[in-house]
Amino acid sequence: MLNNTAILSEVKKVTQIDILSEAKNVFEMEGKALNLVKEALDENFVKIVELISSCKGKVIVTGMGKSGHVSRKIAATMSSLGTSSFFLHPAEALHGDLGMISANDIIIAISYSGESEEITRILPNIKIIGATLIGISGNPNSSLIKYSDYSFVFPLFKEACAMNLAPTSSTTVAMVWGDALAVCLSKSYGFLESNYALFHPAGSLGKKLLIKVNDIMHSGDRNAVVMVGTTLKDAIIEMSTKALGIINIVNEQDELIGVFTDGDLRRTLSREVNVYGLSIDDVMVRTPLYIESELLAVDALKMMKENNISALPIIKEHNLIGTVRVNDILGVGIFV
Known part of the structure; x- marks a missing residue:
């Protein structure tokens, strides 16, 4: 059995890399992925913006694992910019939180594989409830995309992870895609600084625009x-x-x-x-x-x-x- 000193020695051997080169490679690969998604934006994205801007119910964003973290951020950004939205954890949805969904709502489900178990298990119930489902995935043949009323499929790109396994490029493009969605929706509403300040009374901008x-x-x-x-x-x-x-x-x-x-x-x-x-x-x-x-x-x-x-x-x-x-x-x- 290796002692602590031996283990640390092995780790040091493994981690002797060109750090700056590796870091720059991550930026390069994720930048390429972003450019691919930018060029892939089409009428599907336009339809999604138009659909959400006319939504009479709630906008609910869901995802599992790393996609769940991205989904939380997208929901928060949309709320900040005038689109009332919240994050729904798909595992909690399986245990009663599906009751938060109504027929007038729009569900944005994010799963790069499109086959996350927690996501696929709630898809039939979403359809029964009657909510509109928007699927965001990198797999055009996935269960998520097949169930979706509207969808956006990311083009093929590599993860920045050296093993092409850990969600890196895929989470970055999903995050930026969500930012683009939130900003486009905000502009379609004519959202102004005064509106932003109303939702951020404790922030510097909110104070500047609200305190007399x-x-x-x-x-x-x-x-x-x-x-x-x-x-x-x-x-x-x-x-x-x-x-x-x-x-x-x-x-x-x-x-x-x-x-x-x-x-x-x-x-x-x-x-x-x-x-x-x-x-x-x-x-x-x-x-x-x-x-x-x-x-x-x-x-x-x-x-x-x-x-x-x-x-x-x-x-x-x-x-x-x-x-x-x-x-x-x-x-x-x-x-x-």
Whole structure:
């Protein structure tokens, strides 16, 4: 019996290969397979896109083993891009999950051999239920293709695995085929960035397209506000208490009259003025920049960066309702 040292020695002998050459060969072989499938795209693919775009039910993607992993990804990508879909594990389908399928649904079944046992065993039931079956395979004579209402058969190519056994090229082409399907469907719906953001509220794009300044502003007692005529001393106390770097000055109708910032305070103090003898009216900026409450936070951030300011008052129907700072926007994960 070989000891651990001897086993490791044997492994090292086996793995002494030209690694870069082998890696590049995988890229080359899978690239060739992709080009073959690209050239094989025909009216069958067009029909599949048209069929799914007019589907009244659900789109269900299924596959076993490596094809199952690919199927999960395809279902997830389609869902992200506007096609409501989910993955169905064929083994679980055999034990009750076939109840998820209805006659209005479309099933996309992926099996390169077309003879995966778990797939072939659910095909008769899919037909009985009345769902439309789309078979994706590399074997035109397979059970999957024979059962399918619509199909796409991959052209012949080699797996990138040195033994031509492990699913490599076949999973890559299936993944890209699914991406092409999802993208074409998305464009046929007129799917926009705003739609994508709706399905990805936690993502960077979702935040940029959904979060408005009034969602993150400082308002009410958290906002720094004084009335016109307030002494500069009292205004400084209010500004330091709220710690926003800015104080808003309003009239009796809550209309914004001016602002006074930390920078304005430093400039005022550098002139050695008597802060006890001045009103905020004497030092405020009377034509301040401001933003409307419905403005997207990302646009407010751009505005502040362009004007080199750290905070902005927020207005709704001519009245001051809050303040937003650069840090507030960056803090929710929005960057430009």
